Amino acid sequence: MSKYSLDYLDHLESEAIHIFREVAGQFERPALLFSGGKDSITLVQLALKAFRPGKFPFPLVHIDTGHNFPEALAYRDELAKKIGEKLIVRNVEDTIKAKHLTEPKGKFASRNALQTYTLLDTIEEFKFDACIGGARRDEEKARAKERIFSVRDEFGQWDPKLQRPELWNTYNGRINKGENVRVFPISNWTELDVWNYIRREKIELPSIYFSHERDVIDHEGQLVAVSDFIKLDPTDKVLRKKVRYRTVGDMTCTAAVESHASNIDDIISEITATKTSERGETRIDDKVSEAAMEDRKKNGYF
């Protein structure tokens, strides 16, 4: 190996930093969509590398469904304080009230779809022209087709058939008034890449990523945390299990996995050995149909 060899994580990191700086150079009012999950935490680390000692040229924006894990919210507030960057929070609850939206019903009534309304309102409120997100192409096959700079029309819609060609590392962020661009700096990372990077950079994570005891119910093989947001049926058995989360979404639509992994090394061994994909194992909302993600994205979802 020559002295000028780079590890694959260095390649991915440099690519992501380059994308961040293109956003800073091309847009007037960008925002970083921050959920408190590991992917958006990784984005913050990359943004620190792209812009320090300067400030971020964008605020962190969190669309809070009201169904978030308290651990993730606490982590969010602490991180924003620690790095001294602006955090904007907008609540799905407020959108529901203001717009008389109908809450989904049922056992795992998820506000995932309603989140899109609040996101689009927030984009409008602050006139954001670019929203940086932590989506990865390995997550889902509709995402595998998406550009790094993904243009959305004024309704926030993604049209998979009308995507701009994206050549070399040249990103075209030009848009018409009212349109915005979703930017995905870690498009080319896999779940394992993110974990390896978190380990290498010694990034702190919310505690729910690590093994802990929790009351859960078994829903068709998926473990769902008992919380105020789900309605238990009389037949549901509440089980006390050692679990952790592979992804952090809403408490209503994110399932836990049984795990004793209490540190990053254990988690990496666990993921390396797993036979189920991240979304397949933990996302209750993707199973609706083969094209569930494609449909949500077309409607303005991340």
Next chain:
Amino acid sequence: MDLLRFITAGSVDDGKSTLIGRLLYDSKSIMIDQLAAIEKQSKNKEQGEIDLALLTDGLRAEREQGITIDVAYKYFSTPKRKFIIADAPGHIQYTRNMVTGASTADLAIILIDARNGVVEQTRRHSIITSLLNIPHVVVAINKMDLVDYSQDVYNNIVIDYAEVAKSLGLKDVTYIPISAAFGDNIVEKSPKMSWFEGSSLLQFLESVEVEKDINLTNPRFPVQYVIRPQTDDLHDYRGYAGKVISGIYRKGDAITVLPSGQTSTIRAIEHNGKEVDEVFAPQSAILHLEDDIDISRGDVIAKSDDLPKTTQELDVLLCWMDNKPLVTGNKYLLQINSRVVRSVVKEIEYKLDVNTLQKTDATSAVLNDVIKVKIKTASPVPYDSYSELRENGGAILIDETSHVTVGACMIQ
């Protein structure tokens, strides 16, 4: 562990999607829930075994029509390498998508159906591979199971393809006989083709040397963003943020800023928040200069002893990517790395037939056409010839009214 980006060129008929499915499947990158989903769909299609092609076709329209429309990116790793696959469609009406996928590839896998040999599509994919200057080519001769794993069939295709490679100047070409459907010579060497002395496809992908493809001799640093904290303790801080797209930069290097031509010396280099003595491609960095000169986004910091060319007249091989035709005299924005300038397509010298390389006269171009043009820019553009330095020789054209990317330029 390093990184290899490759493109697979071919159509569903050549077994391209099956090949990718096989690589993902045999390298254990497919999870059981994903497999369950495609098994369900395979049954819908009333086929006996699972259809690995379903793994790669991500859009509903693609699954419905059984074709690949757009580039999909797929990922897998072995203990030796991380791989990024650009899975591009092979039909001529999707040439622009193949060009897109090829633009970042270190290697192209060109699939040939052993029963058909070198066909028009093979030539087209090879021409695009050569236009986009992809450094390595693997010719995967697929469906060997349907020709009784015959060495003669393989040899004849190698002889035919060698002609194509020679005429296009493809340098590094490797031939591998495979059966994607049965996994022959994909991960392990196949006992059914003991006459074949090369390595399996995956062994080859793991070992092909790509590090040398990174240019470390011609330093180019396009400035993306100027970092100026303007706080009390960092009052005079002024850092030029960008990526070293080629070459090496060291503290004390004499540099020239293009297109202005101002000169200075590198005072300090930051990489990942630390001061370092040198940075090299493809690292992102922040450069600090001795002198306070006017530099903004889109400028290129080059080493004074090795400057790129700077011009307002570009000779370009252009792949047209828009549904609206190109009309000479139309104005477009030309973006090369971070630099955007207004430009006009002055004249079309010829149109290139991507199936035959024949040149014909043309006055306009439509979607998927490859043409040779002269472009005049409103201000000077620092560039290198695409064939010498891909990182600083590729540009895009943007329609000023729709803002859409309409063309890919390989600067001559």
